[in-house]
Amino acid sequence: MQTTGTARRDVPERRRDTLQRLSEERDIWVSTSHPDHGPHQVPLWFRWDGQAVWLCTGEASATARNVRSEPRVRLALPDAFDVVLLRGEAECFSDRAVSADAGDAFAEKFGWDPRMEEGPYLYIRVAPKTVLAWRGEPELRGRVLMREGAWLRLDPPRAPVTGGAAGVP
Numbered sequence: 391m392q393t394t395g396t397a398r399r400d401v402p403e404r405r406r407d408t409l410q411r412l413s414e415e416r417d418i419w420v421s422t423s424h425p426d427h428g429p430h431q432v433p434l435w436f437r438w439d440g441q442a443v444w445l446c447t448g449e450a451s452a453t454a455r456n457v458r459s460e461p462r463v464r465l466a467l468p469d470a471f472d473v474v475l476l477r478g479e480a481e482c483f484s485d486r487a488v489s490a491d492a493g494d495a496f497a498e499k500f501g502w503d504p505r506m507e508e509g510p511y512l513y514i515r516v517a518p519k520t521v522l523a524w525r526g527e528p529e530l531r532g533r534v535l536m537r538e539g540a541w542l543r544l545d546p547p548r549a550p551v552t553g554g555a556a557g558v559p
Contacts, residue, residue: 398524401542405535408474408523409469416500420445420457421464422480426490428538430456433468442517443476444496448486449510463516473533476522485511515521 399407418436423429430452437444443465447453457463467474485493485505492513497503504511521536521545523529534540 396443396528397451398528399525401532401535404523404529407472408521408535411472412443412472415467417468418443419466419468420453421432421466422453423460423462424452424456425459426475427456435500437496439495444492444513445516446485446504446511447514449512451512453514453530454482454512457514463514465516465518468503472525474522475520475522476516476518478516478518480519481515483513483515486513486514488513502513508514 415434416435420432420434421431422430431449432453434445434447434453436534461480461482463478463480465476465478481490482493486506488505492515493503493505496513497505517539518536519539520534521541522533523535524533543557
């Protein structure tokens with residue numbers, strides 16, 4: 391892993407890299423919290439559908455209990471140098487109520503279909519409200535890629551146009 395001399399990526403490249411990682415990676419750290427039991431963090435398999443992260447866990451798991459009482463979650467791809475963090479609110483779907491498209495896509499990615507298991511499972515959909523991404527210290531500034539559910543502008547700000555009489559734009 392390279393930790394020094396890293397070139398700073400521009401926002402379009404950082405967003406492209408982030409979307410690629412979300413599409414290709416298998417594991418994501420899920421942080422939830424319960425009003426009585428406090429924080430809980432666990433790695434789970436996930437699938438990115440282009441708009442949201444889909445997870446699946448046992449219906450009786452601490453993660454499932456937590457998101458039902460406090461839907462705000464944080465997600466992190468497992469790399470401490472090439473960081474991708476997401477924040478959003480969980481929507482829950484039982485294995486009987488999840489859409490066929492979402493369930494089939496999850497099963498296709500992992501070769502495992504929770505809907506076919508004996509015990510009940512909970513599908514969790516998290517549409518990110520915030521996405522942060524950076525590689526090393528050079529990218530800490532400007533690490534926010536999404537705010538309030540909207541990707542930030544990809545094009546660099548334009549330089550002000552000057553000219554006219556007495557330098558008036």
